[in-house]
Amino acid sequence: MDKKLRILVAKPGLDGHDRGAKVVARALRDAGFEVIYTGLHQTPDMIVATAIQEDVNAVGLSILSGAHMTIFPNVMKLLKKKKAVDILLFGGGIIPDEDKKALYKLGVGKLFGPGTDTAEIVAYLKKYFKL
Amino acid sequence: MTLIENNDHKAKSILNTLYPRTGNAWRIGITGPPGAGKSTLVEKLAMECVKHNLSVGIVCIDPTSPFSGGAILGDRVRMSSLFLDPKVFIRSMATRGSLGGIAKATKQMCDLLDAFKKDIIIIETIGVGQVELDVAGIAFTTIVVLVPEAGDSIQTMKAGLMEIADIFVVNKSDRDGADKMVMEIQSILEMKDFDRIPVVLKTIGTEGKGVTDLYKSILEHKDYLKVTNKIKQRMQSTIQTEITEIVQEHIDKQVWRNPKIKLALNRFIDNIINGRQTPYHAADKIYAIWKKLGRKI
Ligand SMILES: Nc1nc2c(ncn2[C@@H]2O[C@H](COP(=O)(O)OP(=O)(O)OP(=O)(O)O)[C@@H](O)[C@H]2O)c(=O)[nH]1
Numbered sequence A: 001m002d003k004k005l006r007i008l009v010a011k012p013g014l015d016g017h018d019r020g021a022k023v024v025a026r027a028l029r030d031a032g033f034e035v036i037y038t039g040l041h042q043t044p045d046m047i048v049a050t051a052i053q054e055d056v057n058a059v060g061l062s063i064l065s066g067a068h069m070t071i072f073p074n075v076m077k078l079l080k081k082k083k084a085v086d087i088l089l090f091g092g093g094i095i096p097d098e099d100k101k102a103l104y105k106l107g108v109g110k111l112f113g114p115g116t117d118t119a120e121i122v123a124y125l126k127k128y129f130k131l
Numbered sequence B: 001m002t003l004i005e006n007n008d009h010k011a012k013s014i015l016n017t018l019y020p021r022t023g024n025a026w027r028i029g030i031t032g033p034p035g036a037g038k039s040t041l042v043e044k045l046a047m048e049c050v051k052h053n054l055s056v057g058i059v060c061i062d063p064t065s066p067f068s069g070g071a072i073l074g075d076r077v078r079m080s081s082l083f084l085d086p087k088v089f090i091r092s093m094a095t096r097g098s099l100g101g102i103a104k105a106t107k108q109m110c111d112l113l114d115a116f117k118k119d120i121i122i123i124e125t126i127g128v129g130q131v132e133l134d135v136a137g138i139a140f141t142t143i144v145v146l147v148p149e150a151g152d153s154i155q156t157m158k159a160g161l162m163e164i165a166d167i168f169v170v171n172k173s174d175r176d177g178a179d180k181m182v183m184e185i186q187s188i189l190e191m192k193d194f195d196r197i198p199v200v201l202k203t204i205g206t207e208g209k210g211v212t213d214l215y216k217s218i219l220e221h222k223d224y225l226k227v228t229n230k231i232k233q234r235m236q237s238t239i240q241t242e243i244t245e246i247v248q249e250h251i252d253k254q255v256w257r258n259p260k261i262k263l264a265l266n267r268f269i270d271n272i273i274n275g276r277q278t279p280y281h282a283a284d285k286i287y288a289i290w291k292k293l294g295r296k297i
């Protein structure tokens, strides 16, 4: 057995660049994760299809466009529909506290603010997966 | 797939169950230097297959970092138009320490996709150094993707490159030097003996130009292997390699995990350092110990 944790890092929405997502992808690789990186403009359908084909343990979304209240719930709903509730959904972006609360209630994992130290994200995932 | 990739204890029984259902898919390997446009071509080629109503399984391999054991699997970035296609299944794999451009379980992943009734399986190797050749051992049609700028360096390309390619593609032929590159490849090919001279094609991956020709060339090559029954030779050598590897793994486990042998090994190493033994004596002795143990098991 040589198990590796697999994490999908995706950038949904139509907004600009994926620098932040790439930084996180690299940090996760350097922490020993296998990161499936799909780049820009991912729709919730695409994210969930990829998550299932790649059998990932977690999905991390970077959302800066302000569309977090539609994208996170949609991805969550689709994961449920595909019976993939064991996949952890987490993310980052500019998300006000009350939105965060609402999303946590839906079962979304930790949401990080912009400019979070990647070490914090790594530590969160390691703790979550008991590494 | 994950269980197979992780070499889980259930892997063997899963493969034993599914293996009889394999044998229908045509397996295509795509290799070439980093950034040559392999993933872009895979996307376009898969679209062409779907257009002909064929289902496609894609296995794309990226390197594992030797420092962290992690990996960034980024080939999907160029394939997003396939994500929602019900006829296409994409699986990314990290090399997890394997050399040669593919992962250890790549052949098994292809077997699974085959058993799941994909008509076409496309394997994209990592793009490291020059060209990684192992994919030719598990594919029926091997495509080597080069770019016009590779011009002069083709002479110095890893030995074996000219031999493994069934089809050469000069991608990015929107750039200068594509025709020169095609001629260069052809002139090298002319100096070698082939039963069948590999085809050399030009493509522009980003625009999908030349991909229909590529698809046709793959079918032609498939027909050629079938008509000449060379497909049997390819399968024989693939299966032989696979069995050899499995047996090797068994033997390695038995030998190196045995406490008696571990003990002996450490003693021999000391002896060798102190000049009392040679590595060859030591190897003979280890083999003898193993043979003796084998009789008792
Ligand atoms: N000008 C031009 N650019 C191309 C062509 N095909 C691909 N590209 C670009 O070349 C870059 C690399 O393409 P990929 O398909 O990712 O190449 P790759 O061989 O899969 O790369 P690795 O997997 O990283 O080794 C991308 O920016 C593509 O858009 C082409 O025919 N012409």
Ligand SMILES: [Mg+2]
Pocket (backbone or CB within 6 Å): B038, B039, B040, B074, B075, B124
């Ligand atoms: Mg690629």
